[in-house]
Amino acid sequence: MSIDHSNLTWSKPAADRLEWLRTRYPADKQRALILPVLHMAQREFGWVSPSVIDFVAAAIPVPTIQVEEVACFYTMYNRKPIGRWHLQVCHNISCSLMGAEIVLEHIEGKLGIKRGETTPDGEFTLMGAECLGSCGTAPMMQVNDHYYENLGLSDVDELLETLRATADIADDEANVAHGPGSGPSRKLPQDGEAHTAGSGVVLPGHAAGGH
Amino acid sequence: MESNYPVKGKDQVLLNFERGTESWPLSSYLTRGGYSTAKSVLSGGKYDSPADLVGVVKASGLRGRGGAGFPTGLKWSFLPKEPSGPIQLVVNADESEPGTFKDRVIMEENPHQLIEGCVLSCWAIESASCYIYIRGEYVPAIKRMVAAVDEAYAAGHLGEDIYGSGFTCHVTVHSGAGAYICGEETGLIESLEGKKGQPRIKPPFPAVYGVFGYPTIVNNVESIAAVTYIAHAGADSYRQWGTEKSAGTKLFSVSGPVKRPGVYEVAMGYPFKDLLENECGGMLDGVALKALIVGGSSVPVVNAEKALKINMDYESCAENDTLLGSGGVIVIGEGTCMVRTLMTLLRFYHHESCGQCTPCREGTGWIERIVTRIENGDARSGDIDELYRIADNMELRTICTLADAAAWPTKSFIEVFRDEFEAHIEQGKCPHDNQFPDHLNLRGGGKPQRHADPEHAFIA
Ligand SMILES: Cc1cc2nc3c(=O)[nH]c(=O)nc-3n(C[C@H](O)[C@H](O)[C@H](O)COP(=O)(O)O)c2cc1C
Numbered sequence A: 001m002s003i004d005h006s007n008l009t010w011s012k013p014a015a016d017r018l019e020w021l022r023t024r025y026p027a028d029k030q031r032a033l034i035l036p037v038l039h040m041a042q043r044e045f046g047w048v049s050p051s052v053i054d055f056v057a058a059a060i061p062v063p064t065i066q067v068e069e070v071a072c073f074y075t076m077y078n079r080k081p082i083g084r085w086h087l088q089v090c091h092n093i094s095c096s097l098m099g100a101e102i103v104l105e106h107i108e109g110k111l112g113i114k115r116g117e118t119t120p121d122g123e124f125t126l127m128g129a130e131c132l133g134s135c136g137t138a139p140m141m142q143v144n145d146h147y148y149e150n151l152g153l154s155d156v157d158e159l160l161e162t163l164r165a166t167a168d169i170a171d172d173e174a175n176v177a178h179g180p181g182s183g184p185s186r187k188l189p190q191d192g193e194a195h196t197a198g199s200g201v202v203l204p205g206h207a208a209g210g211h
Numbered sequence B: 001m002e003s004n005y006p007v008k009g010k011d012q013v014l015l016n017f018e019r020g021t022e023s024w025p026l027s028s029y030l031t032r033g034g035y036s037t038a039k040s041v042l043s044g045g046k047y048d049s050p051a052d053l054v055g056v057v058k059a060s061g062l063r064g065r066g067g068a069g070f071p072t073g074l075k076w077s078f079l080p081k082e083p084s085g086p087i088q089l090v091v092n093a094d095e096s097e098p099g100t101f102k103d104r105v106i107m108e109e110n111p112h113q114l115i116e117g118c119v120l121s122c123w124a125i126e127s128a129s130c131y132i133y134i135r136g137e138y139v140p141a142i143k144r145m146v147a148a149v150d151e152a153y154a155a156g157h158l159g160e161d162i163y164g165s166g167f168t169c170h171v172t173v174h175s176g177a178g179a180y181i182c183g184e185e186t187g188l189i190e191s192l193e194g195k196k197g198q199p200r201i202k203p204p205f206p207a208v209y210g211v212f213g214y215p216t217i218v219n220n221v222e223s224i225a226a227v228t229y230i231a232h233a234g235a236d237s238y239r240q241w242g243t244e245k246s247a248g249t250k251l252f253s254v255s256g257p258v259k260r261p262g263v264y265e266v267a268m269g270y271p272f273k274d275l276l277e278n279e280c281g282g283m284l285d286g287v288a289l290k291a292l293i294v295g296g297s298s299v300p301v302v303n304a305e306k307a308l309k310i311n312m313d314y315e316s317c318a319e320n321d322t323l324l325g326s327g328g329v330i331v332i333g334e335g336t337c338m339v340r341t342l343m344t345l346l347r348f349y350h351h352e353s354c355g356q357c358t359p360c361r362e363g364t365g366w367i368e369r370i371v372t373r374i375e376n377g378d379a380r381s382g383d384i385d386e387l388y389r390i391a392d393n394m395e396l397r398t399i400c401t402l403a404d405a406a407a408w409p410t411k412s413f414i415e416v417f418r419d420e421f422e423a424h425i426e427q428g429k430c431p432h433d434n435q436f437p438d439h440l441n442l443r444g445g446g447k448p449q450r451h452a453d454p455e456h457a458f459i460a
């Protein structure tokens, strides 16, 4: 799972997107590319290491310190390698009213790690997250790019099993280039499949479901 | 007026699409009359001048839907007559206020209405450039918006010389990276420029010195999507809903132990009681209403009695000692520990303080620690007054209102539920034996009670 950071190069879609991004911001304000390009780098290289910061700074180009500053300020940039599956359980108000702490404690017990930690096998990183804008389907968690909502503890057990059994599938080009995401680009088994009622695993959103 | 509640079906200003259908592609939007307003406005057939359209938005009474409720048309008229650079429109799609999940419904289900709103708003404020800043976690919304923008360019609704009108408008979707403070408009501007999202000292206001130093208007997603309707149907049509000071319809995202949590579009002035009973199907069985946070986590909490008196408009919220805010309606059930709930909120504000102002950086940490020790049974005498005093000292002393957003809930939790804080201190522990209300059968391995029916949050 670990990606070599000693000799970084962009994939073709990422390189193309970088050129396109340059045209979207004023020519003398290219610092604006830092957030989108860091997102893209995290997609490509898994996490934002010091080499990734240098690489991004040189690509834009801007002084390294400007990229460093941004990478430190925003929570979505992972400054350490993270597990194959990044579990972020929302524990803000609406989710906690519906039992988010119970879900978090349950996962901690199940995986034998505390929030903020990664399992020794590198499969899961667990975090408590602040409101992810899915309060009507609380409790919920984000796994890599996906929201899982209306969670019960049996859903959580089922989901962890499914994730563990899911092999890495390279994501499509559009996903690599589109930017944000909580970790390396990686497909989940439910991608593209319509939500089936009662499976306990609910795709992002609300009544219209299925993205 | 009564007959206009709630707004249904095709009359809806924002959720004017059929539920459960593929409402987001351009083809679907065109069947709802999509881009016809942009066509007539850009060709000069509808309004004589951009100033005319600004006038209509003013007359409509539209107030910003991001939280502060500032009149949109008035904000637009603050742009300098002789701008120092190209005017920018920035759409605030950061949606990070806890309890708020309405803008994502517009972006995921009705993205073209937002884009048409961007074109119309840009025409009105004489801008050729718009950025939509979406919080990075909203991957599905970002994908939908990016796809919709691509479609709009391909079909000639965006770009150079749109419809041969000579008017140019570029829209770029830009994503944030996980910071609540980037919802504050000048924090957002800094972030868009590729910096830490630290709010700027005002003045100068963004209308004079905004993104890249250019004159800038920042508006919420819901505000801009409403502009599409207003430009199309006119001010009076928009004013058929709502009250004198709170015109039109508004999206409310309802969460907590109710039967049908979700996003509902209702006319302003709709009683909370009806929203709860009719739209949300009432409280979960066996759970009584204890308290309400009506406008996202930053507004003062009210008890059940007051909650039932609130109408969903700016005036009624103010009369009942709270604020309409972003429309994030957080319903709190009996059995919930209010000290613990406040602790959850303060952890959030402490984490999200950008650290520039001492009262906010230090204050959010102090009040979080005090509430935490009250909850854990380690309170010291005088803690409640100390808490109140610190919160009081955080108000109106900082660069942005995040400090106030932490202070208001704190003071109101103490004012409304002081007995609970005192009980924690007297008993030296949290008096709620079950930290979590009984309606959650999660401990038994199951789901929150409502899960069987329905599966999802509703949009109506
Ligand atoms: C801490 C803080 C967070 C905010 N978060 C948001 C947000 O997520 N979305 C939003 O539209 N406005 C947010 N606002 C309000 C914006 O500063 C601004 O008033 C708003 O985007 C203006 O648009 P409107 O006039 O259309 O409401 C926030 C304000 C503060 C102080």
Ligand code: SF4
Binding pocket: B181, B198, B199, B352, B353, B354, B355, B356, B357, B358, B360, B361, B398, B399, B400, B401, B402, B403
């Ligand atoms: S009030 Fe808080 S969040 Fe706002 S600028 Fe000051 S320190 Fe930053």
Ligand code: FES
Binding pocket: A090, A091, A092, A093, A094, A095, A096, A130, A131, A132, A133, A134, A135, A138, A140, B098, B099, B100
């Ligand atoms: S409180 Fe958890 S998603 Fe909003």
